[in-house]
Amino acid sequence: MPLPKLPSRMGTVVNATETPAAKPAPENKPAAQAAQPAARRTQKTPAAPATAKRVAEKQSATGPKLAVVSSNGNRKKRLPENQRKLFVLDTNVLLHDSNCIFKFEEHDIFLPMLVLEELDHQKKGMSEVARNARQVSRYLDGLVSEQGKLDKGVLLDKLGNVDALGTLHFQTTALSSELPISLPIGKADNVILSVVHALQTRHPKREVTLVSKDINMRLKALSLGLRAEDYYNDRVIDDSDLLYEGVMPLPDNFWTKHGKDVESWQQGGVTYYRIKGPLCSQFMVNEFVYFEGELPLYAQVKEVNGKSAVLATIRDYSHGKNNVWGVTARNREQNFALNLLMNPECDFVSLLGQAGTGKTLLALAAGLTQTLETKRYTEIIITRATVPVGDDIGFLPGTEEEKMLPWMGALEDNLEVLHLGSGNADNNLDWSKNPTMELIRSRIKVKSMNFMRGRTFLNKFLIIDEAQNLTPKQMKTLVTRAGPGTKIICLGNIAQIDTPYLTEGSSGLTYVVDRFKGWPHSGHITLQRGERSRLADYASEAL
Structure with missing residues (x-):
């Protein structure tokens, strides 16, 4: 019995001396751009295989001088601390996406103590929010297991998430700071804002950003002079107008550019056309195309191969003889x-x-x-x-x-x-x-x-x-x-x-x-x- 093929893509660790040095990220890069690329990819964080876990353990023991080959094959390098941004996560972000702590790429994450307390209050029940709260707690437990002290943080790729090259920091000491505006004491949002302000004061050379799904929370942070942004990872697209519609109108010069070497044949009562041209690379399989000029065409894309595509004519359900249950x-x-x-x-x-x-x-x-x-x-x-x-x-x-x-x-x-x-x-x-x-x-x-x-x-x-x-x-x-x-x-x-x-x-x-x-x-x-x-x-x- 032949052995199965090895996976073509696997997270591996190589010595930084054997790989070209990665360009450090600019220090003044906007905070929103750090979370958005990972967000728009909407990457998944499945359970890591044993090989990835051994890789993560080796990397954790070796230190931050290692370059990492991520799951998509791109070489990445763990940046120095002064070049990594620090994102403070609000509780609603963790409850919204239990995998969010692994989706900030090379940047660091900070969890205030009050966030852990609110997370504990939400873990009971059968709702989606309660499930996410319990899942986040499991991830945190896996990250801090066999970790002596938490004052220096925990590497986020310890569980095999090779794209997360930052460090997770917990609040281990009291962080108090006088806000520019007096806010009521005891409210959870105000305590988190105070922690963000204290971190910004303590790390003046780092970019500290609050990430929250609460609009009012972000508005209060901006009013206090703090950086704040929404969590972008759950967005599939930025603009609903860019959503795939499944239909593409063909341009007026379609037959002029694509009708030179047309091949056509019939099979099962359907006429197929094999066309070649620059527009073929933009087609999607099962997408509908139409042309309403002198030679009208209503077809469905069946195959796309570079600058060649196969189109199949469709059935006309607007005619009464092809009605569907009278419709x-x-x-x-x-x-x-x-x-x-x-x-x-x-x-x-x-x-x-x-x-x-x-x-x-x-x-x-x-x-x-x-x-x-x-x-x-x-x-x-x-x-x-x-x-x-x-x-x-x-x-x-x-x-x-x-x-x-x-x-x-x-x-x-x-x-x-x-x-x-x-x-x-x-x-x-x-x-x-x-x-x-x-x-x-x-x-x-x-x-x-x-x-x-x-x-x-x-x-x-x-x-x-x-x-x-x-x-x-x-x-x-x-x-x-x-x-x-x-x-x-x-x-x-x-x-x-x-x-x-x-x-x-x-x-x-x-x-x-x-x-x-x-x-x-x-x-x-x-x-x-x-x-x-x-x-x-x-x-x-x-x-």
Whole structure:
């Protein structure tokens, strides 16, 4: 039996005398630029393998004169203390991301004693915040284990996180400083601000920065003349306008530059084109392209190889003969979305769009067709984040499905449209009691997200509605429930986020759209035009 190949990338340690000296970071570099590069990469910190742990132990014993080859292959060097920035973390940063202490690259981290005390108060419970508090405590325990004194700090790469080349410092002595403005004594935020001011006074040559998710905390710090910034690591993108849309319009000179050596063939009723040109390198696999000139083209990118790409024509779902459960596409983006929803090779589909663009209707129509007609899936499962827009109405009686029904008003509305639009309904009868509706309801299950962990769905059509209210970790928990033959559909509008501490750049929906782009078995479409009613369209623009 042949042995498995060694990994191509592995964190290793080499002597600094054998490697070219790394350029030291400029001392006056803005503080925000230190955290943002690591944040925008949104790097993961999985459990380190045994080899990385031995490397970290060797590096910790040897001292700060070693260069490190990080997981991405770049050589890094531990900077001198006067060239490293010192970031003071607020408690809410640790509760927001339990891996945050490993994501400040070559810079140092300082944890005030009050932060550890607040962390201890938050560790009880089953919520995401409590889980993060317990995870941070485990990381801290692993870092300080077998450490004699903490007055000189602890190397952050001790657990195998080779990209974290800084030092973790705990508050071991009383730090008191007179603030420029008198603040109430005893409030946690004011105590942390006092610690930051004392550190800035004690280390005048170092750049001391407070990192907090609390806007008011950052405003108070700036008012006191202290550096403060938000935690950028959870942001997938800086601007929601830069989010991948899944659609690319072709320029007017497309055929002029790319139509010289076109190869075309047909297979399975689909026409394929192999084109060559500079635009091909910008294509993503499963991205839709269109050209509406003299030679119109509506196609999907199937393969990208340098400056060559293979395009495949799509099915026209705007025609009545290709209707999906009586639904036809009303615009270009809806046609693209139905091509993804009806494609058995596409396991993950994400649909973004404002209210009234048809996200839920298209997903339900595709699910019913492939469940009741083609028998591709056994049933439809619908779930969503139960985040109220107004005041919470309290606990709801009944079973799991009965508790979820008030959150599933969109499901009932769309089922009524699909049933009445088929032309089989009798207006004199209650549509909800129709035998056809009873059959449809028997194949649709409404599930709560609270009981998803540990489950595996086989041959299901899983719809995650209002996915913009999910965190990246919650989204990962749901998507990893998929078993063989399961298709997952994520629907949402990142402009309507109701979850506290989530933004357009840090939403779980934004996270999966960015991470799944280019995968051959996934697709994404941003629906642009509302099709609900002229009143809804005008309200979306005017209000």
